[in-house]
Amino acid sequence: MYALADCNNFFVSCERVFNPALNGRPVIVLSNNDGCAVSRSNEAKALGIGMGVPLFQVKDIVRKYKIAVLSSNYALYGDMSKRVHATLRQLAPAIEIYSIDEAFLDLRGLEHEDLGAFARRASALCLKNTGIPVSIGVAPTKTLAKVASKWCKNRPPMKGGYFLNSQEERERILRVTPVEDIWGIGRRFAKKLYENNVTTAWDFTQIPGEWVQKKMSITGWRTWKELQGEACIAFADHTPAKKQICVSRSFSKEIFDYEKLVEQVSLFTFMVCEKLRKQESVCSQAVVFVLTNRFKENVPQQVESRMVTFPVATSGTPEINQSVLRELSYLFRKGYGYKKAGVILSGILPRQAVQLHLYDTRDREKQDRLMQVMDEINTDMGPGTLSVATASTKGIRMSRQHLSPQYTTKWEDIPIVHCK
Numbered sequence: 001m002y003a004l005a006d007c008n009n010f011f012v013s014c015e016r017v018f019n020p021a022l023n024g025r026p027v028i029v030l031s032n033n034d035g036c037a038v039s040r041s042n043e044a045k046a047l048g049i050g051m052g053v054p055l056f057q058v059k060d061i062v063r064k065y066k067i068a069v070l071s072s073n074y075a076l077y078g079d080m081s082k083r084v085h086a087t088l089r090q091l092a093p094a095i096e097i098y099s100i101d102e103a104f105l106d107l108r109g110l111e112h113e114d115l116g117a118f119a120r121r122a123s124a125l126c127l128k129n130t131g132i133p134v135s136i137g138v139a140p141t142k143t144l145a146k147v148a149s150k151w152c153k154n155r156p157p158m159k160g161g162y163f164l165n166s167q168e169e170r171e172r173i174l175r176v177t178p179v180e181d182i183w184g185i186g187r188r189f190a191k192k193l194y195e196n197n198v199t200t201a202w203d204f205t206q207i208p209g210e211w212v213q214k215k216m217s218i219t220g221w222r223t224w225k226e227l228q229g230e231a232c233i234a235f236a237d238h239t240p241a242k243k244q245i246c247v248s249r250s251f252s253k254e255i256f257d258y259e260k261l262v263e264q265v266s267l268f269t270f271m272v273c274e275k276l277r278k279q280e281s282v283c284s285q286a287v288v289f290v291l292t293n294r295f296k297e298n299v300p301q302q303v304e305s306r307m308v309t310f311p312v313a314t315s316g317t318p319e320i321n322q323s324v325l326r327e328l329s330y331l332f333r334k335g336y337g338y339k340k341a342g343v344i345l346s347g348i349l350p351r352q353a354v355q356l357h358l359y360d361t362r363d364r365e366k367q368d369r370l371m372q373v374m375d376e377i378n379t380d381m382g383p384g385t386l387s388v389a390t391a392s393t394k395g396i397r398m399s400r401q402h403l404s405p406q407y408t409t410k411w412e413d414i415p416i417v418h419c420k
């Protein structure tokens with residue numbers, strides 16, 4: 001048996017934990033640079049605000065219904081996500097983190113328990129420990145667990161947990177689930193299925209397996225079997241180390257100034273190296289790229305990248321930063337307005353697998369110790385307490401006009417409780 005725990009309207013819920021004035025009101029959280037609505041409270045959904053809709057398109061509704069608008073506060077969401085996962089970890093033998101707001105639980109060995117009660121208890125515990133409402137669906141396959149979690153999401157009497165076990169229940173729910181809502185059915189296949197009069201998840205389970213095998217991908221075939229109750233998507237209880245790590249952002253305004261661009265790219269390098277060390281890896285290549293604003297006509301355009309290869313695979317921020325900035329100096333052109341930049345690390349290996357180089361003169365032990373101290377200080381004192389001198393101290397140049405405080409990751413932002 002598997003469970004899928006999905007946080008309801010996650011970004012909005014995180015904001016509400018520390019700002020209860022947002023409860024009961026329509027709220028939306030925007031993507032980077034305050035572009036589109038990426039999380040909506042139920043009240044905002046009811047007003048017809050679609051997922052991913054640009055803010056300017058709904059300006060009138062926002063004003064009319066006094067919708068609370070917030071910039072995305074990833075420091076807060078990342079930390080709250082960790083708290084939810086920590087609670088889930090106490091409940092199940094193994095957990096697979098699927099995204100910032102979703103995790104699968106492996107419930108093998110718990111089959112003798114009342115799993116409906118288990119799901120409701122787990123949801124209540126997440127709410128108590130973190131303040132986040134979580135919908136937990138339990139079923140014999142991961143795909144059905146997703147269906148079950150969605151089923152209890154907007155049904156308050158189910159108390160955030162549902163065990164989808166009987167054949168009758170499965171049929172009843174799949175009959176009212178649109179086929180495009182099923183995990184693993186992409187938009188392209190949904191279209192193809194609609195053309196063949198397959199509109200619900202139940203219809204999909206009723207078409208012959210041979211047709212699915214012939215006309216759809218292996219994912220479609222697995223999904224078909226999973227909906228019948230045959231588990232065939234494996235459980236991954238550890239996240240495999242990433243083969244490539246990237247940090248990139250679009251800027252709120254084009255950057256023309258070389259020093260300003262250096263500050264940003266250096267900050268990206270700092271962040272990407274931190275991620276690399278977190279997964280205990282080293283890299284042998286780094287790519288830096290820059291993009292001008294392709295939506296502006298009649299201005300010079302540049303989309304270009306440069307790569308460096310390190311003779312000895314490394315995770316040292318100063319070393320990688322130095323090389324990245326050298327490449328950036330070759331990329332930069334005066335008079336060009338840069339809208340986006342990023343740094344990608346590749347050739348990633350486990351830290352223990354480093355091949356030394358005969359003529360390497362760098363004191364690698366010292367560099368490793370320095371990075372370890374830097375990471376420890378940044379964990380204890382807050383992100384970015386120690387950085388490289390070339391990196392911006394003001395953060396990424398993004399437009400975040402409606403940003404809430406970093407309640408849980410910044411000392412100055414911790415809420416103060418006044419007692420009378």
Ligand SMILES: [Mg+2]
Nearest residue numbers: 006007009101
């Ligand atoms: Mg969610």
